[in-house]
Amino acid sequence: MTLLKSWVASANSATTDFPLNNLPYGVFSTDGGAARCGVAIGDQILDLTALEAAGKLPLDGGPLLQNGAWNDVMAAGPAVWAALRSELQAALAEGAAGQADLATHLVAQEDATMHMPFVVAEYTDFYAGKNHAFNVGTMFRGPENALPPNWLSIPIGYNGRASSVVVSGTDVVRPNGQLKGPNDELPRFGPCARFDIELEMGAIVGQPSDGMISVQQADDNIFGYVLLNDWSARDIQAWEYQPLGPFQAKATATSISPWIVTRAALEPFRTSTPERERPLLPYLKEPGPMLYDIDLEVGLTPEGGSESIIARTNYNEMYYSAAQQLCHHTTSGCSMRVGDLLGSGTISGPEKENRGSLLELSWGGKEPLTLDTGESRSFIEDGDTLTLRGAASGDGFKVGFGEVTGKILPAPAIPDFAK
C-alpha cells in the first residue's frame, strides 16, 4: 500500500504520523474552549464536532460528535465507523470538492490541547508478551520456572483501574505506598523508589457483548488502538501482589495516546501471532492474522536534558492478540461495554535493547542503564519525562500514534495522619 494523497499538504510527507491513510480520532480544545472531536490530518486537526453541528457531516443515528468523546460513534456500530472513514478519506483526498469550506474547520495541532479521546468504561491489563513474562519470571523465580504454568494456555489478565487512565501530557505524581524490603521486619509507608513504565498497546472495545464471543467477533468489536504506558510501582507491587494481584502499584496513572488509530487504518499491517509452543484450546485459535506490525520506542528525558531512546521493539512480539484477549475476557459470561480498554501487557523483544520496562532494562536495578547524557538510571527519577512512540510503516508513509508522554513529579508529602 502506498501513500494516499491529501489536499492538506503536511499529510503527504513520508514522516508524518497522520497521512490520509491514517485518520486517527481524538478530542481537543483551543483557547480553553469546549472539548471537540477531531481527526488528525498531517499537522492539522479537522474539527468534526463543528462540521456535524453545521449539518455537514450527517451520520446515521447522529448527532454522535457533540459529547467531547468518541463513545457515541463507537456505540453506533461498524457501519457508521466505515461510513465516517470513507466520508473523511474522500473529503480530504487530493482534488476533493469543497476544500475551501473544510479548510475553515482545520485547527493546527500546535494550537490544540488534547483531551481523553473516550470515556473509559473499564480497564483490563494483560500479561501477554512472552519476552516480558519470561524476563520478569526469571528475575523472580529463575529461568526454569519463569513462565507460570498457565501462561502458554491463557492470555493472563487482571482488572485495572479505569479512573487511573489519563491522556498523554498529564504529569504523573510518584506514588506513596506500603513498602517492605526483603530484609525489613515490618512494612513502612513512603514514596515508591522503583517507579517504572510498561510499554503497551491498548485496544478499545467499540461494541458491547453479553456472553462469550469468538476471536473473530472480538476482532470485529475492536474500534481501534492507542499507545499505552502502564506506570508501575515495582516496590509497592512486590509487597502487595500476593495472592490477589497488583492493586495500588498500578493505580497511580495509565497514560494513553490522544489519538485512536482505527482498526481500519491498521488493516494493511496485520500480522500473525507467533507459532504456539503449546496448542491453544480451540476457542483461542485465530482465524487470521490479528496482530499488527507496529514499531515502538521509548524515550527518557531527564529534567532539562536531552532524550535518550532506551528501548525499541514491535507490537508483533506479543504472544496473544487483543482479539484473543477480548475473547478470553468473555468466557465466563463477562459483559463487555463500549469504551472498555484492554492493555496488551508489556511488549519486549528478544534482545536487551528491546525491553519495554526499566525493570527488565536494568534487570531489577542490578544493571543500570547509561543514558546518552552519561547519567545512569535503574528506575525513573523525579523530573524525568518518559515518551512512547509507535507507528506502522507502509511504502513511503507511516500510520502513527503520536506520542504518549508523562513527566514524573515528586511524591506528595506524607500527610500527618500517616506519620
Place this chain on the structure above:
Amino acid sequence: MTLLKSWVASANSATTDFPLNNLPYGVFSTDGGAARCGVAIGDQILDLTALEAAGKLPLDGGPLLQNGAWNDVMAAGPAVWAALRSELQAALAEGAAGQADLATHLVAQEDATMHMPFVVAEYTDFYAGKNHAFNVGTMFRGPENALPPNWLSIPIGYNGRASSVVVSGTDVVRPNGQLKGPNDELPRFGPCARFDIELEMGAIVGQPSDGMISVQQADDNIFGYVLLNDWSARDIQAWEYQPLGPFQAKATATSISPWIVTRAALEPFRTSTPERERPLLPYLKEPGPMLYDIDLEVGLTPEGGSESIIARTNYNEMYYSAAQQLCHHTTSGCSMRVGDLLGSGTISGPEKENRGSLLELSWGGKEPLTLDTGESRSFIEDGDTLTLRGAASGDGFKVGFGEVTGKILPAPAIPDFAK
C-alpha cells in the same frame, strides 16, 4: 435506641427490615414503567421520583431523583444526604402532617420490580475477613502458612468487574471457562464444577476523592452499604489466578441487595475492628469504631425444595473496615469516584457454621454439607437459589438490608468455535 414509630403501620413491627429508623434507598418500577427512586418503609416504597417531580421534595442542587439511580444524590454531598434523611424521617413519623397526600405516593413492595440502585463506577473486592483468609490459606498452604505475609498489614484488594454487578433476583448462569485439574496434563474448556458464593457487604463511595485520604475522610465519604454476593468459580480461579489474581472466576456476576442502607441508619450499630495481631501503620489506624454489628445468614434452596440456612455470621468478624479499605485504596493517588463499590471480602466467623462460602463450609468439597432436605452439597448445583440476608438489631426493631437472591441456571452450551 428504640423503634421510631411511623404512620405507615407495617413499619412499626419488630420484624420488618424497614422501620422508620432505616429508610434505605432503592430503585423500582411498576407494571413495566420507568425506574424510579424510592425509600422503603415497612412493606411499602415511597416514590421519591414522583414527589420530587411534583415539587414536594425540593433538594439543594436538584432535581436529583429523575435518573433512575442514586448517583446524583450521592454526588450532591453529605449535607443533602442529611437533609433528605431528616425530611423523610419527619414526613413518615407518627403524627406527621400531610399523610393523606404522601400516602398516594406509596407503592406496595410486592407490586414493585427492583432495579440496580446505583450506577457502579468501578468495583473493588477485598480479602479482609481473617477467618476466611485463614480457612482458604489452610486448604491451599497448610495452617502454618495460611495467611500471606502482608495480610496483617494491608487490607488486600483487587479490582473486580463493574459490569458483573447485578441486582438481587437476577438469575446467574453457571460460567464456562478454562479448567485444569491437578492431575490433568492440559487444560480444557467447559462448565465450572465448583461454583460458589461469597457472603460480603458492599460499601458505596458517595463522594469523589483525588489523592490519599484518611480513614476518617474515607468513612465520611461512604454513602451506605449493600449486601453482596461475590459469585466465584473456584476451579476457573485455581488455574487462572497465578500470578495476577482472579479474573474470569469473578466476572460472571456479583449480586447486591436492592436497598442501600445509609451510613446514617447504621450509626447506632458501630463497633470496633478486632484487636491487632501486628501493629498497623499509622495511616490505617481508626479514630473510632468503623465496623458494624450486622447479623448475616445464607440460605440455599434446591429447585422445588425448601430452604436450608447453611451459614450464620456477623459483619463484625472483619479484620479491616470499609473505611480502612477505602483509605488504603487511595494511597497511590488512585482517584475514587461516586458509585465506586467496595466488597468487604468473605465474612466468616470462627466456627464451621459461620463460614461465608461453600468452599469453606464443605472444606474444598471434602466434607459435603447436608441440607435440611437430606440432600448434600459441596458446591452450588443448577437450579439452586442462594439467598443472603442481613440486619442490625436494636431494641425491638431491626435495620435490615432485605435479601440478595439468585438462582443458578445451567452453563451455556459450548459454542462451535470453542469445540
